[in-house]
Amino acid sequence: MNWTKMMSPAAKTMLPAVAMTVVSMVLTLAVVVMWLGESMHWGVALVVGLGLDGGWLATLAYDRRLAAQGDHSTPITVIGWAFGAVATGVLVAHALGEDSPGAWLAVSWLPIAAKALWLVHGLWERTALTGEALEAIQGIQQEARDEAAVARARLRAEAATEETRLTAVTQAGARVARVQAATAEALSEAWSTLETARQGKETGRALTSVTTPVTPGVTPRWELPVWGPTEPTGPLALETAPALTDAALDVLVDQIRHSESPALSYREMAARFRTAGHSASEVRLRAAWKRVAA
Known part of the structure; x- marks a missing residue:
């Protein structure tokens, strides 16, 4: 079974933050008990460690309640980061006192990382949309893509039509020009023939001989x-x-x-x-x- 697909979008950002917070609190409590257990009763060290984790957890819970109400408190945010910084400082100080500090230093960043994950989850909550809103946005985007595709197709079709029209007009103009040239040539030849006949010496005499019987005198x-x-x-x-x-x-x-x-x-x-x-x-x-x- 694919649990990732079954998880809600909010759980995908909240569960990592919860897991890292739990691990950070456990490490902080263990370090405080081991560190202070050498100089005081382990029960007192346990109370100190629980107090540090409890304060951090209470601050986190209050910050989450404000976020659920759509509100925000800067002092609470600062206190939460302060608890994370203290927890990280405790882990770093304990690591520096060990003979092999590498392992402890490797996990000393977990409190700050847990706080950062809660910040990311809060940002997601402030920008999250419902399924209906996401479907509406997808519909709007699809409609815009469809309209853009239709507009591009219409422009291409109009361009092809205009190209065809211009080609037809150009061909028709060429045919008209050829006809006009042929007509002009024929007229030129006709007028040349008429001019030759008009300037001929026998033209007037021939035409007069034809019309004299019709118009005597x-x-x-x-x-x-x-x-x-x-x-x-x-x-x-x-x-x-x-x-x-x-x-x-x-x-x-x-x-x-x-x-x-x-x-x-x-x-x-x-x-x-x-x-x-x-x-x-x-x-x-x-x-x-x-x-x-x-």
């Missing part, structure tokens, strides 16, 4: 789009310009068309019409152009 100027910056017209001028009648619109279109020689193309006329602040839908403006050109 009109010699338009064919110009392909030019890739370059544009100047947007002011929205306020378009919104506030008054609506024009068909006759007024025809007069404006004719004036703008013949403002230069040769006559302006429809695109140039429309651009100057908008820039001047006039307002007309594309359908009305093109119809006016056809009427004037006819």
Whole structure:
């Protein structure tokens, strides 16, 4: 049977102190009787030894009663240490008077050690907790460890998710950049083709020959789009310009068309019409152009 496991925590610190106190009292009583028995009756020496041990035991008992009440007395503590010091002094003095003092000197520290063990037991009592309190503390510590582990796992998961997101964004950005580069290259080639066609000598003649049967008597100027910056017209001028009648619109279109020689193309006329602040839908403006050109 394992008696250590069956012992209470208080007994584990109290029993060593009790055992050492008993041994110290027995040694002190034996030394006093042997030491004083040579010069007086052994009964008187026994009374002296019992008195020394009794005083020490009474002081110890009173100190333990105060400790059980949660109290403390400095004078009692000092007296207890004084009794321990006297007992140790008696053992040391007896050892020095012997022919072989080694054995007695080896046990002369027991009274002081017994007092120190009672001090350790008192400290344990002042800091001891009940089983329920220890279980609560263990639960709190376990809960804190669980929360810390969950927090670490959450941080690792968030870091992995963020890394995955950044990787996906980077890859998507690279794909967008490749598409933009390919689109820019295709646009550049298209505009280069348009520019070559615009500057060709036979381009205008070919386009005119195609459109002459459709618009007889009109010699338009064919110009392909030019890739370059544009100047947007002011929205306020378009919104506030008054609506024009068909006759007024025809007069404006004719004036703008013949403002230069040769006559302006429809695109140039429309651009100057908008820039001047006039307002007309594309359908009305093109119809006016056809009427004037006819």
